[in-house]
Amino acid sequence: MDLFEQLAQTLEERKSADPSASYVASLYAKGLDKILEKVGEESFETVLAAKNVKANGEGKEALIYETADLWFHLLVMLSQLGISPDEVMNELARREGLSGLEEKASRSK
Numbered sequence: 539m540d541l542f543e544q545l546a547q548t549l550e551e552r553k554s555a556d557p558s559a560s561y562v563a564s565l566y567a568k569g570l571d572k573i574l575e576k577v578g579e580e581s582f583e584t585v586l587a588a589k590n591v592k593a594n595g596e597g598k599e600a601l602i603y604e605t606a607d608l609w610f611h612l613l614v615m616l617s618q619l620g621i622s623p624d625e626v627m628n629e630l631a632r633r634e635g636l637s638g639l640e641e642k643a644s645r646s647k
């Protein structure tokens with residue numbers, strides 16, 4: 539089992555956990571809008587961290603930290619909506635070897 543699958547299993551288990559004892563359960567209890575707010579916040583923080591690396595060549599650890607926060611909150615969002623990380627992986631696998639430029643050009647044909 540890979541880390542995403544393992545985490546997805548933990549997130550599923552947290553659906554019946556006490557919100558006062560689990561961060562994930564507290565997010566579920568607050569609802570999808572709160573989860574989406576966290577995804578937006580973590581996306582913004584990831585972009586800021588990446589810009590800092592670009593400007594100063596420093597802060598790669600901060601960028602890794604923020605990216606982990608973002609991936610984690612995306613997994614919580616997917617879990618809340620009943621979508622497994624495997625389904626996203628399958629979509630990426632389907633695209634493997636398909637040039638993004640060719641795919642975009644084929645849309646207008």
Ligand SMILES: N=c1c2ncn([C@@H]3O[C@H](COP(=O)(O)OP(=O)(O)OP(=O)(O)O)[C@@H](O)[C@H]3O)c2ncn1[C@@H]1O[C@H](COP(=O)(O)O)[C@@H](O)[C@H]1O
Binds near residue numbers: 548552563576610
């Ligand atoms: N990977 C993570 C993980 N990454 C980040 N976070 C939490 O995500 C939150 C994001 O940070 P913020 O500073 O934005 O949080 P905050 O200020 O408390 O948020 P707001 O209340 O302001 O919205 C922090 O509380 C982090 O601890 C995580 N919490 C849990 N996990 C995984 O989820 C599992 C289940 O967690 P619990 O449900 O808490 O047991 C854990 O065992 C971990 O594997």
